[in-house]
Amino acid sequence: MIRFVNASKRYDSGFDALQNVNFHMAPGEMAFLTGHSGAGKSSLLKLIALLERTSRGQVIVNNQNLSKVPRRRIPYFRRNIGIIFQDHQLLFDRTVYDNVALPLIIAGYSHHDIGKRVRASLDKVGLLSKEKKYPITLSGGEQQRVGIARAVVNKPPLILADEPTGNLDPELSAEIMGLFQDFSDVGVTVLVATHDIALISQLPYRVLTLKEGKLINDSQAN
């Protein structure tokens, strides 16, 4: 599903955020991406979502070589990826329902389908009763779950999450990780960047560790 071949990322500032990263994730696999702050976790996820382009090497997602995806195709490419951000990226002037419906509206689903899918998605994250609320009235954990509902509402084959449990208490964090496990169980590929080592050490998933832009450890390769 995801393959990095000698991928490097140098920002315009000249900073090498990633250097010669190689790994492969099979479809349906779940993995954690960890490392110190500034190690390049977010940069790696951005390469996968085409929020940044590689400077050297290749990234292949869903059998597509990303360096060959032209700018105008990027939106269509992104519709196949559910992205969850640490800062949620929710729209505060729209209700929870409207936020979650946005990817479906963009993809041109019918009104009827949208209602069904949004409710299913909100039900999955346990927020069905809050569909008419505005995100600002929700707790941090709830906002994060709205973000997750939006990311999975059009059932993408790949989910990327950047510090999804960033400032949540351990209980909520475990709950959110549980959601990702559920998605993984039904065949979705899931890659979660986090530095919550305590949490991921309890879970039986692959861990990729970055240090100063280099992939220094891959628990599965061992």
Place this chain on the structure above:
Amino acid sequence: MNTQTKQRDNQARPGFITLCRSYFIRHIQVFFYSLGQLSRTPISSLMTCMVIGIAMALPTGLYSLLKNAQQLSGGWESTAQISVFLKNNITSAQAKKLKSDITQWPDVISVHYISREQALKEFQELSGFGNALTALNSNPLPSVLIVKPKLSKTSERATQRLLKKLVNLRQTDKAQLDMQWVRRLYAIMNIVERGVLILGALLGLAVLLVVGNTIRLAIQNRRKEIVVMKLIGGTDAFIRRPFLYTGFWYGFFGGIIAWLLVSFTLLSLSTPIEKLTTLYQNQFELTNMSFLTTLTLLCLSILLGLAGSWFAVGRHLRDIEPQ
């Protein structure tokens, strides 16, 4: 991708028909959504529309007045006549002979003879200098032939030729075309027309810039929304759409305001102008904007609104990329 995902995927994507229908519905939704957005900030929206309206009303109003002036003066050219003042030694019989000669000319409609005595009488009646003139022992006025030339739109040169022929007559003292002022008026109106066109072009550009700037601000205000849309796969067309419709509404309401302004101005002018023209023994009614002019105004205004937002969106949407 395993089979499970694939299956789910197939049923996940909307079909072609659904896509077309949602696309259409989406357009209508955004159409009214962008209207709703404008009504959220009624004062600033109204101000923008007013600016557009005034900018559109100025050239439109001037154009309407100009059209009216052209219509009013349209008949004046046919009043053209050449006054041929005959030499003092020409007798009345000679003048009459000349009159019937000229009447035969192909580019002449009619010739009217005013004898010296007649001229004096008319002058005495009209000027009130009657007594002063009787004090003179001889009649100072020449006899005159009033020649009406045949006229068509392109007869300018023919008229000049006729004038020359009349000037060169042995009997003529002086001949003059009493149409110079109509000519001048037409020339002035031509200049004014061009001026209105240039003014219209400049103000059209102003509308373009006003809409462009307003949309630029709107884009900046909704930066976060645009970023989110891009993050979850919104195409440029999708993101552009509400802004384009906003531009459409600005143009539309600006056009309506312009129409109202011009209509009311013309309406309020019509009574005094009618009074004025009656003083000149002229029946004239100020015509308001025709349906076609109104339609053109509205279409132009909408077009400018759309174009302005198109430029703004084209320039600024690309700059906003998720980080």
